Amino acid sequence: MRYVWVVLVVAGAAFAQGLTLDQVEAAVEDTFDAIDDATVELVLIDAASGDSIDLRAIFLPPDLARVEFVAPFYLEDQFIVLDGELTYTYLPVTDQVLRQARAESEQLGGLFAAFGGDADQVFDRDQNEVTLLGFEALEDQPTYLIDFQLKRPESSLVGFQLWVADGEWLPLQFQGYDAEGKVTATIRFSNWQLNTGLDPEDVRALPPGAAVVDQE
Template sequence: MKKLLAVAVFLGLAMAQTIAEITRQVQANLERSPWEATLTGRVQMPDGSTQEAEFRLQVIPRELARVEFKKPAALEGNFVVISEKEVWNYLFLTNQLIIQPRAKARVEGLGVNLTDLSDLEQLTERVTLRLLGEQNTPAGAAWRIGGVPKDASLGFASMELLVLKADPRPLYVTLRDANNRVLAELGFSGFRRTNLTPQALRKRPADAEVIRRN
């Protein structure tokens, strides 16, 4: 019995180490250079309807991230820029740029904080991750990772993440609520490393009304 317990503890530790190692690899890989990717799939809107979603994500590691909304059509033209200290939120329909301290701003909005996916270490502070196994995807072999939020404020009850093994980065993410209903299903495509500048990520219409909310 003691032997069995020892084996279980050892296996548990080994799995924990593996997930920590995967997280470290993804983090190191995504922090190597600026990159961009497109996220496509479906998200549940606050009114309960599910809509087709397409977001463009651009990241300068440890500095800036920009999410541009292409779909749903109601959000086309809106974007969010996240820096260490601030969140910029641009609303196309009113041509307003709302600037809030990062600690106060709610970036989630759509049930998913998209920038967390570019900063897995930050995600692990808020979600308990564990390795569920491996899976073959069109992009190659991938780790299947499950996650449960450490507190309810994240807006979802469970998540599943596919991480490409050959080039450790997220491929697919699914968020579910407490009733196991899908809140968001998003796939990463068009991942490429590219030269991004802070100016390009902060690009906005010059005549936007700037509103600071402290």
């Protein structure tokens, strides 16, 4: 499993509007196959409340990732490390690191399945019905808008849409939706940095002296 997908454009003459879904899929997969490490800024927006969380995510294939909370202020300095089959959650208030099996953290697992997984898995027709909806400007960047309907929906999420930057082939926005077509959550991606030579030990690093507590 590659965790660089977590868990992504230019209109006008440079915008290749003639590409088919298969061509867009191949371009996205080629881009992620070439990634050794990736850093991206995320904004998670809850559709019901409008509340948002700012994050910084780091991915190192095949199975190492780190998510740092940037805002709001009461989440500052908290972070999560996904290392193989384990997750480590640092809580600065208690100076503790909670260690648990990845499968036991459903919310975190869902986040990385959507954005940190293998691009092949996202486009897997056995898991999703995939449709290229067309072209759409997103914050002045032309994108390919792709719809994914889950064949095995989980909870209230029945599908999601992904805006992928033309030419860069990186996700710029994700929106999940429920059975009524209502948006449940939005994730915006910005400032992608690829293949900068990140050290895996820096990604795994925990605060010195923090107590590691195994959580059942």
